[in-house]
Amino acid sequence: MATQKDVARLAGVSVSTVSRVLNGSGLVDEKTRSTVQSAIKKLNYKPNLLAYSLRARSSRMIGVILPEMQSIHSSFLQYVGESCMKRGYSVLVGMHCNECERERTLIDEFQRRNVDGLILYPAIDEQNVSNDLLEYVTVPIVLYEHSFADNRLGNVSFNNYEAGVTAAKYLLSLGHRNVGCTVGPMGMKYIKDRFWGFHDGLKDMGIEIQKRNIYECDFNYQVSNIVSGEDAVRYFVDGRDRSEVPTAIWAHNDNVAIGIIKELHRRGIRIPQEMSVVGMDNISLTDMIYPPLTTIGQPVPKMAEKAVAMLVKEIESKDGYKAETIVMEPELVIRESAGPAMETFAV
Amino acid sequence: MATQKDVARLAGVSVSTVSRVLNGSGLVDEKTRSTVQSAIKKLNYKPNLLAYSLRARSSRMIGVILPEMQSIHSSFLQYVGESCMKRGYSVLVGMHCNECERERTLIDEFQRRNVDGLILYPAIDEQNVSNDLLEYVTVPIVLYEHSFADNRLGNVSFNNYEAGVTAAKYLLSLGHRNVGCTVGPMGMKYIKDRFWGFHDGLKDMGIEIQKRNIYECDFNYQVSNIVSGEDAVRYFVDGRDRSEVPTAIWAHNDNVAIGIIKELHRRGIRIPQEMSVVGMDNISLTDMIYPPLTTIGQPVPKMAEKAVAMLVKEIESKDGYKAETIVMEPELVIRESAGPAMETFAV
DNA sequence: CTGAAAGCGCTAACAC
DNA sequence: GTGTTAGCGCTTTCAG
Numbered sequence: 001m002a003t004q005k006d007v008a009r010l011a012g013v014s015v016s017t018v019s020r021v022l023n024g025s026g027l028v029d030e031k032t033r034s035t036v037q038s039a040i041k042k043l044n045y046k047p048n049l050l051a052y053s054l055r056a057r058s059s060r061m062i063g064v065i066l067p068e069m070q071s072i073h074s075s076f077l078q079y080v081g082e083s084c085m086k087r088g089y090s091v092l093v094g095m096h097c098n099e100c101e102r103e104r105t106l107i108d109e110f111q112r113r114n115v116d117g118l119i120l121y122p123a124i125d126e127q128n129v130s131n132d133l134l135e136y137v138t139v140p141i142v143l144y145e146h147s148f149a150d151n152r153l154g155n156v157s158f159n160n161y162e163a164g165v166t167a168a169k170y171l172l173s174l175g176h177r178n179v180g181c182t183v184g185p186m187g188m189k190y191i192k193d194r195f196w197g198f199h200d201g202l203k204d205m206g207i208e209i210q211k212r213n214i215y216e217c218d219f220n221y222q223v224s225n226i227v228s229g230e231d232a233v234r235y236f237v238d239g240r241d242r243s244e245v246p247t248a249i250w251a252h253n254d255n256v257a258i259g260i261i262k263e264l265h266r267r268g269i270r271i272p273q274e275m276s277v278v279g280m281d282n283i284s285l286t287d288m289i290y291p292p293l294t295t296i297g298q299p300v301p302k303m304a305e306k307a308v309a310m311l312v313k314e315i316e317s318k319d320g321y322k323a324e325t326i327v328m329e330p331e332l333v334i335r336e337s338a339g340p341a342m343e344t345f346a347v
Numbered sequence: 348m349a350t351q352k353d354v355a356r357l358a359g360v361s362v363s364t365v366s367r368v369l370n371g372s373g374l375v376d377e378k379t380r381s382t383v384q385s386a387i388k389k390l391n392y393k394p395n396l397l398a399y400s401l402r403a404r405s406s407r408m409i410g411v412i413l414p415e416m417q418s419i420h421s422s423f424l425q426y427v428g429e430s431c432m433k434r435g436y437s438v439l440v441g442m443h444c445n446e447c448e449r450e451r452t453l454i455d456e457f458q459r460r461n462v463d464g465l466i467l468y469p470a471i472d473e474q475n476v477s478n479d480l481l482e483y484v485t486v487p488i489v490l491y492e493h494s495f496a497d498n499r500l501g502n503v504s505f506n507n508y509e510a511g512v513t514a515a516k517y518l519l520s521l522g523h524r525n526v527g528c529t530v531g532p533m534g535m536k537y538i539k540d541r542f543w544g545f546h547d548g549l550k551d552m553g554i555e556i557q558k559r560n561i562y563e564c565d566f567n568y569q570v571s572n573i574v575s576g577e578d579a580v581r582y583f584v585d586g587r588d589r590s591e592v593p594t595a596i597w598a599h600n601d602n603v604a605i606g607i608i609k610e611l612h613r614r615g616i617r618i619p620q621e622m623s624v625v626g627m628d629n630i631s632l633t634d635m636i637y638p639p640l641t642t643i644g645q646p647v648p649k650m651a652e653k654a655v656a657m658l659v660k661e662i663e664s665k666d667g668y669k670a671e672t673i674v675m676e677p678e679l680v681i682r683e684s685a686g687p688a689m690e691t692f693a694v
Numbered sequence: 695c696t697g698a699a700a701g702c703g704c705t706a707a708c709a710c
Numbered sequence: 711g712t713g714t715t716a717g718c719g720c721t722t723t724c725a726g
Binding site for chain 2: 720721
Binding site for chain 3: 360361362363364367373374375376379398400401402403404
C-alpha cells in the first residue's frame, strides 16, 4: 500500500501539501494540486484510516453488539448497517450470547478500538441490564432495550405493554372470549409488560384471563422457542374438555407462534378456523409460512434508523446533545392466522 | 481514557517500561513490575488498540463482506463471528447488496482500516465474480463462493453438482419418477451446477427430466424466493392433467421450497402424501415449518469455521502459507416433507 | 534492568 | 502557498 510519503516524493512536495489536497483544507496552488492528484492516481494511493483515526480521535466506526444473529437481531443489524453506511460509518459487530461477561469484554474492546459510538442490545441474564454500564462506557451509546430505567443513556425502546393491549383488543374484536397466551420468564420487564398489556386489554372488556390459559415457556437456551410453541399446543389442547380449549392464542414472540402453528398443522387443526394464532414482533419469517402470521410488529427498520440517527447526532454534536429515550408504538399486522371465533372447538 | 503516559507518570517510570510489563516482553524488575501493575489497575488503563494496530501493522480485525443479513448469510456470519472471537479477532462487517461497486468500496475501506484479512461472499451480478479481485486485494482473503475458477485465492466452496445428484437419487429412491425442479438464472455457475447434478442424477437411473417440469424462477430482487415458490406451484399444477403433475419437486434453494410448501398448504395439497418437496441449503427456517423440510444441506458451521481457520492460518503464517480452495460435500437432511411416491396425484 | 529516541501514517499549527 | 514540526498512543531498537 502506497503511503502519503510516497505520493509526496513522487510529486516533489511535502506530505502536508498532499494532506491539504486530499482534504481540501487550506489553500493550494492549482498546478501543485494537479501534480499531486496525478501522483495519487498513479500510485493508487488511499489514505490509511487507522492513522487518520488515531490522529483525529474519531474512527468513524460504530460498534454494534447483539445477543446473536437470529430472527429479529439479524434484520436489526441489516438496517443498522445500511443506516451507518449511508452516513459514512463502518460497523464493528459482536455477539454476546446473553452473557454479561462477553458483553462487557466486547464493549471494552470496541472502546479500545476507538469506536465513535455504540449500539447495544443488552445481555439479559436472570435480572435486567447491568446498571454499571454508565461507569465503563465512555463513548456515546444507544440501547435497544425495553426495560432500562436509567434515562441518562440513549434508548430506542418499544411499547410492550401497548403491544399486549393491541393483541387483546384484536382478538376480542374477532369475537374470541376464551383466549390463551404464552409468557417467558417474568423476571424480564419486557415479558412482564407484554403480558400485563394483554391481561389489561382483556380486562378492559370485562374478560379475565384464566390462569390455566397462560402457558409459561421453558426458559432455557437449549430449548428453542419453536419447541416451546409446540409444547404450548400440547398444554392447551391435551386432556382438556373441548369447551376449555381456547379459540385463540397470543404468543409472546413470533418464534413461539410459529411453533404453535407447526404443531397445529401436525394435528390437522385448521388455522384460523379452529384456532387463531397471533404472534409478536413481525420477524421476516412470519410472512413465509402458511398461513401468514398475524402479528404485532416492532417497527424494526424505523427503530434501527432512529438508533443510528440519534447516535450519530450525539457523536457529531458540538452542543452536547445526548441521545434520548424514545419508545416506539406497536403496529398490528393483519395476515391470515387469526379469524372470527367459532362457537366451540371442533376436536 | 487513561493512556500509557499517565500510567508511566503515576508509577514514576518511562513509557517503554510500562509497555514492557504490558507485553511481558523484555526483562523488568519484580518491584517496578508491581508498581506499574498497580498504577494500571488504579487508572483502569486499557491499551489503545488503534495505536497498537498502526504500529504493529496488524489490527486483529477481519473484514466480513456479505450480500445481506438474510437466511444463510446471517447464520454464516454467526459462525464466522464465533470463530473469529475465539481466535481473538474482531469482525468488521459490511453488506454489498449484490452491487459490485459497493463490494469494491467495502473492500477498499476495510483495507484502509488495516484489516488483517477478508472473508468475502462475492456480489453476483449478471455474470460471475469480478476477476480483478486479485488486483486490488492486498490482504489475505478467503471467498465463500461456488463458481470462482481462480485458485490463487482462498475459497470455501460447496459441491453444488453433487447436491443436485443427491436430491435426484433421494427422490428416485422414494419411488418418484415424475419429478420437477426449479432453477434460478443459469448464468450463475452454482445454479447451473445444481441443475445439472439433478439432471444427471436422474439420468443415471434412466430418467430424463422433462422440459415442462423445470420451472425457471423470476430472477429479480423485488420478487422474493418465497413468491417464486408459490408461482412454481401454479406452474406445476394449474391446467395440467393430473398425470402430468410431478409427484415431487426439488427447489434450488430453501426459500423457494418454503414458498412451495406455503402454496401447497393454501391449496390443501398434503405434503408429502400428495406431493413431496425437497429443498436446498438447510437454512434454519427449514426446521421451523410444518412439515419440517427435507433438504440438501450446506454444512455452514463447518464452512464458516474452515474459512476463518484458513484465513487466520495465512495471516499468522511465517512460511507463506496460502489459503486453499476446498469444496465441501452436501449432506442429505431427511425430515418430513418428502415421502414415498403415490401412484397418481389426487386432485 | 531501564530510559531516550525513532517511527507507524496522518493532520494541524506555525513559520516563511 | 508550502515546508517544517510536533504529536495522536504505542512498541522497539539502542544506549547506558
